[in-house]
Every structure is written in structure tokens, then in C-alpha cells.
Amino acid sequence: MLNLLGIDNPLELAVIIVGSFILAPVFGMLYRGIDRKLVARMQGRIGPPIIQPFRDIRKLLMKENIIPDGAIQWLFTAAPFIALIASALLLLYIPLFGRGALLGGTGDAILVLYLLIIPSLAFVLGGFASSSPYATVGAQREMVLMMSYEFPLAVVIVTLASRIGLVTNANPFMLATIAANPIWNLVGPLGIVGALILVFTLIVVTIGEAAKVPFDIAEAETEIAGGLLVEYSGRNLSLFYLADIIKAFAMVSLVVALFFPYNLSPLVGIGIPVLAGIVDGLFFLIKVFVVMFLSITLIRTAMARFKISQVSYIYIIAMTLIALVGSILIGIDLLVF
């Protein structure tokens, strides 16, 4: 069993399991609270306490759980569970807290790409199953959004893997391989510019993945009354709420794993394993916070929602072109140096 996972130290295994099943959701919720607090601060408000997401979930759990008459009952009830389980699965394949992923030996970045789709699909299923016109419109928008950001995301990952594949024999799509050969060490100045462009693309994709302003067309409270989740209440809503939080955390961790896989402990020379683990874990939290602040909090405060036609245009045309420019720069860098 242990060998299957590629981790031979039971303590290490325990740490990773605790990290992905307990710490990640808890910090995901805390970060959501910090995000709300920071947005409020930037708008000149005081804002909710940082533990507000925990209160929200506890409150939702004590509310009545209504299933509308017109809904497809089994699908309506199953969708929140699928969303939560699929988001939790993501955490098993993405390296967290400076350690390897629990199932990192068996799944690569392509698998993560596919897993990222499933929670959104569950949101869409729930939306269609609830038989409300608002939810149906929201579900259609979510599908359009999903199809739009897939392309730039794929360009980023393929570029990264193809560049890393040149310097190593290991499978370049494995997140562990990407972590062992950070892109910044491989390329010259031109390539660094290209990689920065790819980081920018990935950050814009993260906003869409997390369904936040300016890409929150599927929820759009002011237009379609909460969109996808319009008919959900009580426990089912809390599951979606949690799935959304975990997915955002996983997506940001993926950005960190792809582009910033550095650990602090080798740099400052901490040798004791436990101490190094703690330092790396904290450093990971800081990296996640920075990416989350840049991609979600800051942009959410600064911008308003795009129109639906603009969203697909931005992803399919603009962001894909920008990502291609990045990968071409990395390619030229290879020829020149």
C-alpha cells in the first residue's frame, strides 16, 4: 500500500493525509474569510470577521433543506456531493504544504486538468436538475465559461511540460517533475518574459475557475439571482459552498505547484525534518496567499463583471493568444541560447 503511493515513511504519509483532508479545507475557509475582509478593507468597510465562512457553513447546516417539486430529485441531491468529492479529489493530486501529493505518483497535470472540470460539471448538473429558469441560464453560462478557459490553461501546461521535457527523462507532465525542474532555472531572459506571460494567463484562468468577479457570469446575483445555485438551500448549499472554497484553494495550489515549487528549508539550510516541514508548510501558505490575493481578491475589488460574450472572447481569443505569445517566447529562447 505504502509502496503503491511511493511514500515509504508512515509518518510522512500521515502528515500528507492530515494536510490534504483537514488543513487544506480549513485554510481554504480561512483564506475565504481573509479575502472577504481584505475586499471590505479596500472598499473602506470594516468587513466580516475572518471566521465568517465557518459561521456561514454552520448556519447553512441548521437550515431546512428544500428540494423543489419540479426538480429531478436524485440528481438535485447528488450534485452537491459530486462537487465536494471531486474538489477533495483534486487535493490528492496537487502538492500541498511543500510536500508531494498523496497520489502524485499515479496522476499527472493532465489528470488534474480533467479533475478540475468535474466540480464545475456538478454545478451545471445541479443547475439543470433544479428546473428553475434562472438556474438553467446559469448552468448554460457555466458551460460556456468552462469551455472557454480550458484552452489557455492547456496551452500553459503543455508549454511548461514540453520545455521541461527537454532537460529530463522523467514524465514532464508529473507535478513532481515540474517541481524538480522549475521553469525559471531552465530559460534565459527571453524565456523568463515568456514564463511571466504564462503566469499571467494562469492567474486569469484561476479567476474563471474560481468563478469570481469579473468572470462570475454563472452566479451573477444581480442578473440571474444567484444563477446555478438559485434553488439550493440548507445542507446542499453548504456542500456547494465548501466545494467552491476547496476548488479555489486547489486551483491556487496548482498555480503554486506549476510555477513556484520552491521550498524555503533547503535555502536557509534547516536540516531537522520536522522543523523543515513546518517552515515549508508556512512558506506554502504564504505563496498561496500571494497568488490568491493577486488573482482573486485584488481583481474582484477592482473590476466589474464582464458581459457573457466578452468572457468567452477574452478566454478563447485574447488569453489564448497571450499564452501562445508566452510559449513562442520560450521557444525562441531555446533557439537563441
Add this chain to the structure above:
Amino acid sequence: MSLKAFKRALWVYHLNTGSCNGCDIEILAVLTPRYDVERFGIRLVGTPRHADVLLVTGPVIKQMVPRVKRIYAQTPDPKVVMVIGNCGSEGGVFYESYNLAGPIDQIIPVTVYVPGCPPRPEAIIEGVAKAWVKLEQLEQQGVL
């Protein structure tokens, strides 16, 4: 059941039953940086399914009666109904008009009345505090 989590995470849904829009603007004022009710965990939501509190404004014109009842039924329990404004509480400037079915408490049970035409944002926040007191009483009686 934890009343504290419930009290400090109220999501409100705003229902206009034919008001002059004065009270509705005051409700929005409560959400602005100056009054910022999000610091109490209060959030404006777009659908009654997510709501804990219904903020009802207006004197309830006849055509709104089935809608008000339906939205009340769509809100999951436990829930609180707050009437904002004179005209929802007892008719106000529309008193005894030919097209009214209200005031609101003749159609759905009301927890808190906030009088004023329109009430000041501070009064609306005080109304929420009154709702907390009411919830505490309900908890002591073992209803909640």
C-alpha cells in the same frame, strides 16, 4: 443548535411588495461602506432559498398577495420576517387605498416592524438587533 452561528450569519432577501422605492434605497444604504452590515455577517442574497431574513417593503398590492405567500414558503426554516417602513406596517401614505390587500402582517407572520417613511439605516440595523432578541426568546422557549 447554535444560535450564535445563526445570528451572526444572517443572509437577507429583499422583497418589494409595491413600495415607493424609498425604503428599498435605505436598505441599500445599510450595505454601503458607511453602515456596512457585512461586519455582522449580514449578506444580501438574490434568492429566497438562501435567505434567513425576508426584508419586506411596501403595502402589498392585491396582485402581490400570492407572490408574497409563495416567497415566504420558499424560504427555508428557521426564518425571520422584517417589515421595513410605515406602509408595510400599517398602510402609511397608502392607507385604505382601493388596491391594497396589506399590511404585510395580514398575509404572512411578521417578526419585527421597523417604522419610518423611510426608516433611517440605523433604525434598520436596530431592527436586526431586535430580531436577534426575538430569536433568543424563541430559543429559550425551545421553539428553535
